[in-house]
Amino acid sequence: MNKLFGIITAGVASMGLLSACNGILDGIYDEPDSGEPNIGFELEGQIYINATSYTDWVYISFANKTTVTLSYDEDAPEKWDIAVHRYDVKTNNARVIETDYTSFNEAMTAVIDKANLVGDEWTTSKIVIDMSTMMDGYLGYTESYYNSELSKWLNVDTSTMPPIYELSGKVYIVYLADGTRVGVKLINYMNDMLVKGYMTIQYVYPF
Numbered sequence: 001m002n003k004l005f006g007i008i009t010a011g012v013a014s015m016g017l018l019s020a021c022n023g024i025l026d027g028i029y030d031e032p033d034s035g036e037p038n039i040g041f042e043l044e045g046q047i048y049i050n051a052t053s054y055t056d057w058v059y060i061s062f063a064n065k066t067t068v069t070l071s072y073d074e075d076a077p078e079k080w081d082i083a084v085h086r087y088d089v090k091t092n093n094a095r096v097i098e099t100d101y102t103s104f105n106e107a108m109t110a111v112i113d114k115a116n117l118v119g120d121e122w123t124t125s126k127i128v129i130d131m132s133t134m135m136d137g138y139l140g141y142t143e144s145y146y147n148s149e150l151s152k153w154l155n156v157d158t159s160t161m162p163p164i165y166e167l168s169g170k171v172y173i174v175y176l177a178d179g180t181r182v183g184v185k186l187i188n189y190m191n192d193m194l195v196k197g198y199m200t201i202q203y204v205y206p207f
Helices: 003-025 104-108
Strands: 040-043 046-050 056-061 066-071 082-085 088-091 095-098 121-130 140-146 154-157 164-167 172-175 181-190 196-204
Touching: 040 066, 046 056, 046 066, 088 140, 104 181, 164 181
Parallel strands: none
Antiparallel strands: 040 046, 046 196, 056 066, 056 082, 082 088, 095 172, 121 140, 154 164, 172 181, 181 196
């Protein structure tokens, strides 16, 4: 037999054998993990959202366990409870109070003076949608409702560069429009690659 012909034949046979084994071996070895959690209500009692965009709101419905991302100039979805823009928060006719507690169990025992509940306010100078003019000394804002109480969950100090980010670590009680209470707590504001705007929210619904 021609030596070259023998090598080619053996190679083709080997490729055929490997091809035949592909289906058998599929699933034995795990695919590499990207390390990025899935967006939404993937874990019980926890929400992971991508709020990196300055031009989007992420609308969250606790009853439906859904998240919907829409541009700031689009209408809100039919069903939603709170919405997040970067670290700013607005609510769907809800009222909020910051508790003194860092655990949900302790917060459940808190005596709430409903006179201290904070509703949304209309603002023209809170929701930044354009950072491109920052070096010129001003930012681009949009008009929107804004809940100053729930937005306390993360303080961003821009008096220094780079800014200093500080989680409050506290539990917030949200009184939804239908009377249901939700307990929420922001536990992280960036992903494993340290990209800010990827937010992990723990919650208890109903609270």
